[in-house]
Amino acid sequence: MSSDTVFIAFQANDDTRPIIEAIEADNPEARVAHFPAMIKVDAPGRLVVRRESIEERLGRAYDLRELQINLVSLSGNIDESEDEFVLCWN
């Protein structure tokens, strides 16, 4: 698997705070960068967004497709299921 950087960027707001926290918890190698109005998370090779981790922080059921409301951009091949949204380079 390549260790080239994948990234995902969200609007900086209250909706995305628990998402960013969940990503940080599930991806120890992820680096979070703050821009005006935007947060960008870089990770080497692979980054996973887990539904359960978000639900734990949010205190409600979460559909990963809700990510799209606050998504700004991403880079990498995507694999999406009910439980995980994965970005990776092969």
Add this chain to the structure above:
Amino acid sequence: MNMPAAPNGPKKLSLKENYALLTRGLGWDTSYEDMDKAFPLDKFEGIRIHDWEKWEDPFRLTMDAYWKYQGEKERKLYAIVDAFQQNNGQFNVVDARYINTLKLFLTGVSPLEYAAHRGFAMAGRNFRGTSARIACQMQAIDELRHAQTQAHTISQYNKFFNGLHDPGHMHDRVWYLSVPKSYFEDAMTAGPFEFVTAISFSFEYVLTNLLFMPFMSGAAYNGDMATVTFGFSAQSDESRHMTLGLEVVKFILEQDPANIPIVQRWLDKWFWRGYRLLGLVSMMMDYMLPRRVMSWAEAWEMYFEQNGGALFNDLARYGIRMPKYHDVASMEKHRLSHEVWGIFYNYTHAAAFHTWVPEQAEMEWLASKYPETFDRLYRPRLEYWRAQQEQGKRFYNPTLPMLCQTCQIPMGFTEPDDPTKICYRESDYRDNKFHFCSDGCKDIFDNEPEKYVQSWLPVHQIYQGNCFRPGVDPTAPGFDPLAEVLLYYGYHVGEDGGEYLDSPDRRNWEQWTGKPAVAT
């Protein structure tokens, strides 16, 4: 969605099953008419598709979820637009120079959103694979939404600032807007596979981060709440579009090895076309945002050299290499914005936005971001212009420039290995000579000369007398052709273009806000 499912009810479909039913179950083959007649355009480009079932959508967005989330995005956006208007948010930007980025955006980019709507509607009609059709259809709806939300949001600025009154009319006529217009029309007049490779992959996946991410962060940093909001609302769709682009290219490459050289040539062509178009973004980042987020060179490194590099490493297994002349683009990153701003400083009297010389503190920022080039090559020119202006001789270039036959930008770019020498290339075709700003643009012409000899070059059109309003008599005594062209463009002459410091926008800003014309 929190309701527990009935214990003995029908099993809830998984996301993948649900999406498969939408994209596979709803398609059918024609029986009383040949499929090649129903889909007449998806073979002539030479792309060989053996099995459309192999198409994999990464975002499995079903229609119920699409409408739900898109509706939520709209409600968020329009709530903010209301608040913005009710609170005179247009006066909260850092200074009125900033508004010129919106003028460029509304006349140069928003019409491309509408063009993308048309283009994806056509591409969706022309693919015989159902999944590809549905992905294109959703994108066509998204793009129409973007054109509409941008017009709605920026309309508030049109009540207070000049140059925003007729973007559609200008887009179809104005010299520098022929750059984005011809770019998109070039893609739309290709076949459906080239169109999606050009727009979804080369533009959206490889280059669009360079447009939207600095632009939206720049808007936020300069106090423009409305633009941040429409920008991010559009950008949230963009992630889906980018992903479609990557999927399209991987799908085509996996279908047949004969597709590889065709796709590689498209990637070479559309990388260079897109890069030239983004010259407008480079000057916006380095010169037009009063508060700067990052330099063009930094954005190029982050979003093209790093991310684009990772992307092309990923595609190497198909036999795809980096686009031709990517190294030239990287060599030019320390000069691009300065050259483009120079062109617009020359011709701002014929533009629908203002230009200016950066303040001393801004020049310090430019020098720190461009240590190898700015003080040596560009600061002396800007200081000369400033000195001329202080003597009442603000420089405007009264002649019309030669345009590149491919990108249609005035020939102001320099040799890859010498930033002090203008780059000229030419090709002979059918007893005519055609001129180009770069090897990249010349290659594109040489591959498809029959297409590019038809380019509607604004300067040629002016000289041929095609850019005057109906009924105007060019033989009348005292006829001023260039003044007439500005009226044909739909400008309010004396208000829309020219030096910022001399503009009504500047005077209005000071009077209405009590804030300085140039923020310090």
